[in-house]
Amino acid sequence: MPPALNGQLLIGAASSAGSAAPLRAVNPATGAQIDPAFSTATVADVARACTLASQAFDTYRATAPEARAAFLEQIAQNIVDIGPALIERAMLESGLPQARLEGERGRTVNQLRLFAKVVRDGHFLGAALDAALPERVPARPDLRLRKIALGPVAVFGASNFPLAYSVAGGDTASALAAGCPVVVKAHGAHPGTSELVGRAIQAAVAACGLPEGVFSMLHGDGRTIGQALVSNPAIKAVGFTGSRQGGLALVRAAAQREEPIPVYAEMSSVNPMFLLPAALEQGAAKIGAGFVDSLTLGAGQFCTNPGLVIALAGPALDSFIEAASTALHEKVGSTMLTPAIHAAFNEGVARLAAEPGVSPVARGQAGSTVHAGQAALFVTGAANFIANPTLEDEIFGAAALIVRCDDISQFYQLAEHVDGQLTASLFLVEADKALARALLPALERKAGRVLVNGFPTGVEVSHAMVHGGPFPATSDSRSTSVGAAAIDRFLRPVSYQDFPAWLLPPALQDDNPLKLWRLRNGELGQS
């Protein structure tokens, strides 16, 4: 049994019963409702959480790097300390297997610890100092720049990462690292998991002596509570991972505000894989089997799931299709995250199957639970794909479409035709050099991450990762939502002119007490 869940909202240091209609999680493996009921927030609850966040902002953003880093590490430790109860509850609510959730917990905790390191390094502050030139005509003042936190951030938990992209996930970790208080709208599919993690953060806030408004967590409907949150003047940025429809609704809500704010919505991507001819010739069977592993991993419920395969028609492609079909026939469907996601997957597969010019290639095996997703693979021709834009719509789950090209020129056409993506993969060998080089510029324009001879699932949390990309992959291609650079989303620069020493923030003081890398008159150094 998990620790007692009280089903309440976490507003600052308090637990609060809320007053709107309660919600319950559903076990997607059985379709049964799970106890307890969770209070949902009223618009007044949203306002209270935002006011507390606003009140906490100046104090929180002024915390010393060590204090802020220790807070992030305390959250990580508190999550670890929940123990198996967290994994059990998350399994119950998400249908995901234990090993996957344990791995995801590790990622969540490591992410928080990476951001603790980022905060201690201080490179994100972008500190720059331009010395005064009093003799110049006109005199140049002393100018010093650092980045400060944007303000309270609204974070929307994702369905597909109940730990790593939800309450204490990448958006929350990077916003807290930047110095922004966070108000989370928990995802309705895993309210119990959310409560456990939310309490871990709430306890860390208290243990670190921070103002209570640094963190709040609300349950409720995206259309009412989500909109109220994004519309609240205290909120200065939004982090979201989910559907295109959901993301665009938040973008529109933000556009209604008097003050525009950044909305970082990570939405839909079909992650095209381009199989270049020589590589396909040499490795059709191996690529086919690897592709099916990536396609069916976690029931295909990854933003980076490979939903589109582009290759030249011919015997090598036939071998690829044969290998993929054989592999797919072995794959037993596993439980999808929610009944609604499962239904949408089935509808998407049926819709794709009914499109003219689209032929079925293979299906996986049906799973043993009520909401198991049965993997599906289709094929079509390049001209048909280009003529019918709906063929590019993401089907969330293990469904993919192979696009058969008649000639190489269609590779270029397709690279230009596809929407913005989180990833694009090139399978190549040295004999494909000329084509790879010629395709790369288009792929750079279309995707946040370009892979060679690899499958897109598996997103490393590191410094050089980009999990982002042009619309509709995200609503703002200028940033990443995974990895150290995610902190940049929640910062803005401020310049300090002719400040006396006693008024300068430590990051900008002459003797560099934080030992930052700083740009001094345009030259990087640690002085």
Place this chain on the structure above:
Amino acid sequence: MPPALNGQLLIGAASSAGSAAPLRAVNPATGAQIDPAFSTATVADVARACTLASQAFDTYRATAPEARAAFLEQIAQNIVDIGPALIERAMLESGLPQARLEGERGRTVNQLRLFAKVVRDGHFLGAALDAALPERVPARPDLRLRKIALGPVAVFGASNFPLAYSVAGGDTASALAAGCPVVVKAHGAHPGTSELVGRAIQAAVAACGLPEGVFSMLHGDGRTIGQALVSNPAIKAVGFTGSRQGGLALVRAAAQREEPIPVYAEMSSVNPMFLLPAALEQGAAKIGAGFVDSLTLGAGQFCTNPGLVIALAGPALDSFIEAASTALHEKVGSTMLTPAIHAAFNEGVARLAAEPGVSPVARGQAGSTVHAGQAALFVTGAANFIANPTLEDEIFGAAALIVRCDDISQFYQLAEHVDGQLTASLFLVEADKALARALLPALERKAGRVLVNGFPTGVEVSHAMVHGGPFPATSDSRSTSVGAAAIDRFLRPVSYQDFPAWLLPPALQDDNPLKLWRLRNGELGQS
């Protein structure tokens, strides 16, 4: 006589007559129209410029740092080479004096040269390399990140900087430095100045052997041509400096697009000056005189013009007001940029004078030209200011309002009450330490640049400058439009996973051929 102006649009390498109704510049000193007539663009012209920009993009963004830097320097040299004709035409069209325009030309040219240095340095690329960890479970791939250009950028020339924030101004220079082609919508007030500078860029594109679509320049109305430009799918970002109304219209046009794009609109700011009590006590007369110099500089037509003075009621403030009044009586009005700006200034002054609780303090002298702006200074009480939000509306020109506080608590109230600003200034001495420290957090939240004992006019082009700030000062507080960091607005990160050496861009190759500062496994270095 300036070189012959042909009044045509510059679309790629061509001059084109356009086909919409022509426009003419007006000499604001006389109200007379100036020859020649300038063609305005049709929506088809806009589309053609955008298509060319799109076609030029991959080639242009792939230019080596040295080639791109040389191009920026060539533009600078071509502008210098226009000689006095540029200054003469700009004087005629803007009413600004020769010395000011010569200074502005220097700034424009230095700005281009600064960005050439920024391009050569390559720090803006944010290069990061994370080594593969093949033994780890799961294995970590080799990941490398660099920033690439966003795509073609639409730039709207500003009325108040016919050189430094127009055709080859800061937005254009930073976008070109980032690797983005630029389509400029020239400001209708100085089409001849724009043509001269536009031809200088067009010639540099040709001389450097770049694709013609790297630069185009159109004349036309903001409502039709501007909207068509912002709506064109080829355009990936917008730079604008002007009124709040104009900026918000572009923000709204961008929000109608299917693909959201960043709009960097720099709009309105009243640049509050907080005169702390001990500083005012010690220097009322000096601050008063300096304030009037800043207020009336360039007929007050600066984004950073100080329009709001906040001080404690009492004899020291009375001395400040007396000194400011004396100084203002000596100031002779100078020609404003356009008849419309002059009319709006007069209306704004009349409206402010009519507001309840607002009293006139002093006027400058009327100028000798038909569109000279007569400076105006008013005073009101803090409670009245807070109760009447229209008192905070920017009046573009030399008009300011002194807000008299009854006690120190009203400083805090006002700091929280004011809108987002480009700048906020603190006048202080050491005895004001406690108050300055307590006010600073609010000012950091409200402004992009905080000054001590200085007037906000005069914006340095350097590394630590921020010319930006929270709404309504700009539509996106995460960046600056002046200084080296302005390049960041036009970039997005791309991650390269497991690339063979022969496919890696130079910025990310093992041997670091560009000698960049790079983050290697999180550590900065030049390897």
